[in-house]
Amino acid sequence: MEGYINTFDILVLAPHPDDDIIGCGGSIIQHLAAGQQVLIAYLTSGEANGSAAEREKEAVAATDILTQTAGAACVLGRWFCHMKDGAVQAQAVADMLRGLKLSSDQVVYAPHLYDGHGDHKAVAKAAVTARGYARFKVYMYEVWTPLQEVNHFVDITSLALRKVESIRRHQSQLQGRVLPGREFDVAAMALARFRGVAAGCKYAEAFWRLG
Numbered sequence: 001m002e003g004y005i006n007t008f009d010i011l012v013l014a015p016h017p018d019d020d021i022i023g024c025g026g027s028i029i030q031h032l033a034a035g036q037q038v039l040i041a042y043l044t045s046g047e048a049n050g051s052a053a054e055r056e057k058e059a060v061a062a063t064d065i066l067t068q069t070a071g072a073a074c075v076l077g078r079w080f081c082h083m084k085d086g087a088v089q090a091q092a093v094a095d096m097l098r099g100l101k102l103s104s105d106q107v108v109y110a111p112h113l114y115d116g117h118g119d120h121k122a123v124a125k126a127a128v129t130a131r132g133y134a135r136f137k138v139y140m141y142e143v144w145t146p147l148q149e150v151n152h153f154v155d156i157t158s159l160a161l162r163k164v165e166s167i168r169r170h171q172s173q174l175q176g177r178v179l180p181g182r183e184f185d186v187a188a189m190a191l192a193r194f195r196g197v198a199a200g201c202k203y204a205e206a207f208w209r210l211g
């Protein structure tokens with residue numbers, strides 16, 4: 001992983017397994033298909049809503065859908081950082097980002113600053129702080145708190161079915177054991193459809209872009 005960490009083009013910061021897919025799963029497929037290397041950093045393993053081992057396995061299965069869709073030659077790394085679910089510290093994430101020595105050619109995906117989940121907000125703040133060290137581009141994605149303002153859309157119409165299939169690999173979150181009755185897959189695609197209307201396509205992912 002050490003060597004790989006220095007070569008990726010795209011870094012996706014996922015506070016929990018499944019945030020990556022919900023927030024920017026379609027965009028990740030497009031980066032991979034374009035030949036860009038993607039590293040997904042799972043800051044926690046989501047142990048507040050299931051077992052860490054199970055959720056890491058689900059993250060691998062879900063991202064396998066992305067790589068299968070993008071093509072055999074694509075490169076996607078998964079990095080499980082094992083911070084504590086529910087107690088992610090912005091400074092710790094900012095320090096981690098500083099250690100990666102990011103360049104202005106690299107792109108970071110992170111939740112947005114007004115996300116209602118404390119871990120998501122901490123990661124968003126860390127991305128902003130770390131831009132004080134290096135002017136990488138940041139795309140802030142939405143999970144369960146929609147953005148109030150959007151300045152970047154990605155048309156994922158042709159990838160929507162793959163995205164929903166990927167979300168469904170997070171079975172522990174869908175089966176209602178921990179959060180009964182929450183249809184994450186349906187909800188995420190409903191938001192993508194809503195964004196599609198604004199973007200002039202069927203399904204879209206929406207972002208707030210910094211820099």
Ligand SMILES: [Zn+2]
Binds near residue numbers: 015
């Ligand atoms: Zn999350």
